[in-house]
Amino acid sequence: MAEHLMCELSVPGRIGFQFPDPDVPTAPLPEGLLRDDLPLPELAEIDVVRYFTRLSQLNHSVDTGFYPLGSCTMKYNPKINEETARIQGFANLHPLQPIETSQGALALMYHLQLWLNEIGGFAGTSLQPAAGAHGELTGVLIIRAYHRSRGDTKRNKILIPDSAHGTNPATSAMSGLQVIELRSDERGNVDLEALREHCDDTLAGLMLTNPNTLGLFDENVEEVNRLVHEAGGLIYGDGANMNALLGIIRPGDIGIDVLHYNLHKTFSTPHGGGGPGSGPVSVTEELVEFLPDPVVDIVEPGDEEQGVPPLYGLVAPPQTVGRVKAFQGHFGMFVRAYTYIRMHGAEGLRNVSEYAVLNANYLLALLRDTYHIPYDRVCMHEFVAEGRWADAPDIHALDVAKRLMDFNFHPPTNYFPLIVHEALMIEPTETESKETLDAFANALIQIAEEARSDPEMLKSAPHTTPFGRLDEVKAAKELVLCCVPQYEKL
Amino acid sequence: MFTPHTKEDRDAMLRTIGIDRIEDLFKDLPADHRNPELNLPPALTEIEVLTELQDIAWANDTTRELVSFLGAGAYNHYSPAVVDAILRRGEFFTAYTPYQPEISQGTLQAIFEYQSMIAGLTGMDVCNASHYDGATAVAEAVNMAYHNFRGKRPKVILSPGVHPHYRETVRTYTHDSEVILAGDQGEVAEDAGPEALIPLIDDTTGLVVVAYPDFFGRIHDFTELAEAVHEAGALLSISVNPITLGLLKAPGEFGADIVTGEGQSLGIPLSYGGPYLGLFATRQKYVRKMAGRLAGETIDNRGQRAYVLTLTAREQHIRRDRATSNICTNQGLLALAATVYLSLLGQHGLRQVAELCYHKAHYAADQISGIKGYELWSDQPFFNEFLIRCPRPSQEIYEHLLEHNLIAGYPVGNDYPGFENYLLIAVTEMNTKEDIDWLVAGLEEVSNG
Numbered sequence: 016m017a018e019h020l021m022c023e024l025s026v027p028g029r030i031g032f033q034f035p036d037p038d039v040p041t042a043p044l045p046e047g048l049l050r051d052d053l054p055l056p057e058l059a060e061i062d063v064v065r066y067f068t069r070l071s072q073l074n075h076s077v078d079t080g081f082y083p084l085g086s087c088t089m090k091y092n093p094k095i096n097e098e099t100a101r102i103q104g105f106a107n108l109h110p111l112q113p114i115e116t117s118q119g120a121l122a123l124m125y126h127l128q129l130w131l132n133e134i135g136g137f138a139g140t141s142l143q144p145a146a147g148a149h150g151e152l153t154g155v156l157i158i159r160a161y162h163r164s165r166g167d168t169k170r171n172k173i174l175i176p177d178s179a180h181g182t183n184p185a186t187s188a189m190s191g192l193q194v195i196e197l198r199s200d201e202r203g204n205v206d207l208e209a210l211r212e213h214c215d216d217t218l219a220g221l222m223l224t225n226p227n228t229l230g231l232f233d234e235n236v237e238e239v240n241r242l243v244h245e246a247g248g249l250i251y252g253d254g255a256n257m258n259a260l261l262g263i264i265r266p267g268d269i270g271i272d273v274l275h276y277n278l279h280k281t282f283s284t285p286h287g288g289g290g291p292g293s294g295p296v297s298v299t300e301e302l303v304e305f306l307p308d309p310v311v312d313i314v315e316p317g318d319e320e321q322g323v324p325p326l327y328g329l330v331a332p333p334q335t336v337g338r339v340k341a342f343q344g345h346f347g348m349f350v351r352a353y354t355y356i357r358m359h360g361a362e363g364l365r366n367v368s369e370y371a372v373l374n375a376n377y378l379l380a381l382l383r384d385t386y387h388i389p390y391d392r393v394c395m396h397e398f399v400a401e402g403r404w405a406d407a408p409d410i411h412a413l414d415v416a417k418r419l420m421d422f423n424f425h426p427p428t429n430y431f432p433l434i435v436h437e438a439l440m441i442e443p444t445e446t447e448s449k450e451t452l453d454a455f456a457n458a459l460i461q462i463a464e465e466a467r468s469d470p471e472m473l474k475s476a477p478h479t480t481p482f483g484r485l486d487e488v489k490a491a492k493e494l495v496l497c498c499v500p501q502y503e504k505l
Numbered sequence: 506m507f508t509p510h511t512k513e514d515r516d517a518m519l520r521t522i523g524i525d526r527i528e529d530l531f532k533d534l535p536a537d538h539r540n541p542e543l544n545l546p547p548a549l550t551e552i553e554v555l556t557e558l559q560d561i562a563w564a565n566d567t568t569r570e571l572v573s574f575l576g577a578g579a580y581n582h583y584s585p586a587v588v589d590a591i592l593r594r595g596e597f598f599t600a601y602t603p604y605q606p607e608i609s610q611g612t613l614q615a616i617f618e619y620q621s622m623i624a625g626l627t628g629m630d631v632c633n634a635s636h637y638d639g640a641t642a643v644a645e646a647v648n649m650a651y652h653n654f655r656g657k658r659p660k661v662i663l664s665p666g667v668h669p670h671y672r673e674t675v676r677t678y679t680h681d682s683e684v685i686l687a688g689d690q691g692e693v694a695e696d697a698g699p700e701a702l703i704p705l706i707d708d709t710t711g712l713v714v715v716a717y718p719d720f721f722g723r724i725h726d727f728t729e730l731a732e733a734v735h736e737a738g739a740l741l742s743i744s745v746n747p748i749t750l751g752l753l754k755a756p757g758e759f760g761a762d763i764v765t766g767e768g769q770s771l772g773i774p775l776s777y778g779g780p781y782l783g784l785f786a787t788r789q790k791y792v793r794k795m796a797g798r799l800a801g802e803t804i805d806n807r808g809q810r811a812y813v814l815t816l817t818a819r820e821q822h823i824r825r826d827r828a829t830s831n832i833c834t835n836q837g838l839l840a841l842a843a844t845v846y847l848s849l850l851g852q853h854g855l856r857q858v859a860e861l862c863y864h865k866a867h868y869a870a871d872q873i874s875g876i877k878g879y880e881l882w883s884d885q886p887f888f889n890e891f892l893i894r895c896p897r898p899s900q901e902i903y904e905h906l907l908e909h910n911l912i913a914g915y916p917v918g919n920d921y922p923g924f925e926n927y928l929l930i931a932v933t934e935m936n937t938k939e940d941i942d943w944l945v946a947g948l949e950e951v952s953n954g
Contacts (some may be wrong), residue, residue: 042871048886074596102568109912113903134543189678262543263539285838341578358506451520490815
């Protein structure tokens with residue numbers, strides 16, 4: 016059942032929240048600058064609570080069911096994260112407070128920087144970027160600043176494998192680089208021959224998603240990194256898939272120069288219906304001086320023997336690329352990621368990746384006979400299947416995805432990566448049980464049978480969800496992007 | 506704990522895969538570097554981690570323990586209990602981008618409500634589902650204007666009254682591009698009004714960016730500037746604090762083409778700088794030039810009204826290196842916070858909180874400018890923040906009062922050379938008359954050094 020909009024529920028005279036009367040003498044309002052309309056609804060508190068609670072119930076979420084959306088790492092988000100982020104001493108801290116009054120926050124950020132260095136094998140980290148794509152932009156700006164600082168100004172092209180994340184090309188274009196797409200070889204690795212063609216003195220770098228969007232670890236990664244470095248380029252690592260690598264391998268150890276993390280994927284901060292994310296960037300020793308402003312550092316050493324803690328402060332790296340947003344970054348996400356890392360330790364984090372990879376390979380084994388796997392080898396934390404069969408010509412991956420909803424599963428990522436036809440990109444994450452994976456595999460196997468025996472069942476799916484398929488053409492053509500309420504004037 | 510596997514599960518799964526040990530899954534990885542020893546502190550239980558984080562938080566003195574008049578882009582407002590109660594629903598915060606609309610109508614309809622309310626509040630036609638914050642929203646406005654003119658109007662004029670962090674962010678974003686930044690490099694004085702920007706506009710200008718209120722708290726009428734900008738064929742972007750719009754004219758009324766803003770004031774905790782909310786609204790004719798996600802109304806195959814992400818062909822995952830922005834993940838949950846906040850307050854509540862901020866700030870300004878040696882810097886109207894000239898360097902005054910648990914404001918000397926004696930003071934509904942009187946007494950006491 017569709018829910019009314021608030022502009023339809025509004026009743027003149029209803030009050031939802033009462034502020035106190037002014038405790039100061041009132042001042043004259045600036046006539047001529049006042050607005051005479053304020054198009055907002057009039058609702059009581061119960062109206063608002065019911066409205067949003069009912070809306071929430073129209074969502075599929077990790078808390079209500081399996082969410083194997085490839086490349087998004089929809090793992091369980093521990094509830095304790097939500098408690099720690101709301102501790103009064105964090106939630107009510109102003110970003111411009113003097114450092115003497117915010118030592119707790121700065122110490123937390125300092126340690127999170129150190130831990131991300133350690134996990135990725137890097138020398139320095141900036142927590143400032145707001146999301147993965149923002150971290151990518153930061154990383155590419157760092158690569159450009161590095162070349163510029165050496166007077167090396169002709170490096171204007173960047174290589175992006177066709178198995179990289181979708182944001183990579185847009186990121187590079189934003190930073191003024193020419194994007195060259197590299198094909199993958201038949202095993203899903205970067206094609207070394209194609210790479211060699213482009214390794215010259217105009218190469219700024221290469222953006223490597225590893226494991227890539229096929230869920231495969233590039234078997235030639237060390238050779239790729241060597242070739243790019245020999246040509247004077249740098250390697251950007253897209254760390255969105257770090258959930259496969261915690262305690263297994265450190266990107267910095269195998270030649271990655273810059274890497275962004277997605278705290279909202281790997282480190283369990285919630286996805287929030289589309290954000291906020293958090294995209295810290297880690298770099299090697301020679302790139303530390305280019306990190307965005309500010310990073311947290313010790314500005315006055317402490318004295319351990321005397322029990323005096325160091326004084327933490329915000330510092331601009333000497334050749335910083337500058338600020339990439341206001342203030343210090345998504346601090347609320349840092350508290351959650353800190354909580355998560357602290358509850359796992361080194362062994363716990365390795366278990367996270369081991370189970371993420373185990374779950375993906377288990378699902379792959381259950382589905383291999385039913386779904387075509389275009390690059391079929393041991394996968395990392397996710398894999399890509401094709402949602403099409405020669406004997407079910409009308410069925411597309413989209414139909415498989417929609418039918419899955421009838422089993423209370425969120426569909427996998429559809430139609431990405433682009434190098435696989437009718438792609439279904441499946442990432443189970445480590446927090447799912449064998450029973451859930453079995454049930455999901457059984458649903459997919461049943462759907463594959465229906466694709467032949469009862470294709471209409473798939474074409475008309477979903478059947479049991481509160482809404483059926485939407486008319487996307489109508490949405491784009493008529494472009495209704497706001498309700499236009501008829502509220503009374505103030 | 507967070508992984509449900511028993512030993513039996515694991516063994517059965519390995520058998521199905523056809524391997525003996527989990528390590529066999531990692532054979533493609535360089536052997537020399539596998540399984541590094543990570544130097545991390547040992548794992549804690551939930552009880553222990555909560556204690557540790559409470560201890561860390563103890564080392565902070567917050568706006569609830571100090572008396573604070575610090576604003577400068579982030580404001581200490583009250584967030585009603587309803588806002589967090591809704592944000593804590595797992596159905597909202599553990600979902601992701603609503604790619605599958607049949608099972609994401611909660612998120613999609615909430616985005617549609619958000620778009621409607623922000624468009625109404627700013628006086629614009631359309632609004633996207635959010636950018637990262639007020640700073641990156643301005644950077645995206647610069648980006649949008651540059652692409653709108655296909656690079657033929659590369660000059661962007663930034664008013665010196667735009668938040669220093671926002672201007673720095675624009676500089677970082679455009680450093681490697683063809684965009685030429687002007688306006689805040691001494692071409693106009695900091696105290697000049699918007700009309701001072703008019704002579705800088707020429708036929709290479711694509712965008713003029715101003716703030717409402719500006720960093721110093723002043724409220725300007727941009728009607729004349731908007732006319733000059735449009736006459737030259739350029740666009741006008743206004744960066745707002747949305748609480749202001751509960752009382753004062755919508756920027757759309759001045760003729761803005763783009764309105765950006767920092768939405769933190771709308772029920773979002775200070776949280777040491779983030780996550781916040783980047784507002785971005787524009788005119789209908791530029792909707793296809795705008796980056797970011799959009800929810801549009803349609804119907805489903807059962808005839809029900811429903812919402813879906815629309816105009817996705819503009820976005821990075823389709824247009825790839827021809828997209829104008831790489832934004833993907835946005836500030837979904839914070840946009841929801843703002844939506845709940847605005848729904849609960851409604852027109853009367855938002856007007857009420859805006860008036861409270863206004864009256865308290867004006868009371869504070871009156872009292873402070875009555876102290877010998879202190880003077881209001883500008884006679885321009887202001888909303889909830891104002892700049893005071895102090896008899897001594899404001900940093901000294903600030904540090905002195907901090908010893909008495911009072912954050913007197915924001916000393917602007919680091920951001921604006923020559924303004925070493927100036928203090929930016931923000932007042933919200935959270936500051937009582939008693940707090941303000943205490944600030945006034947403190948400033949009076951330190952004025953003599």
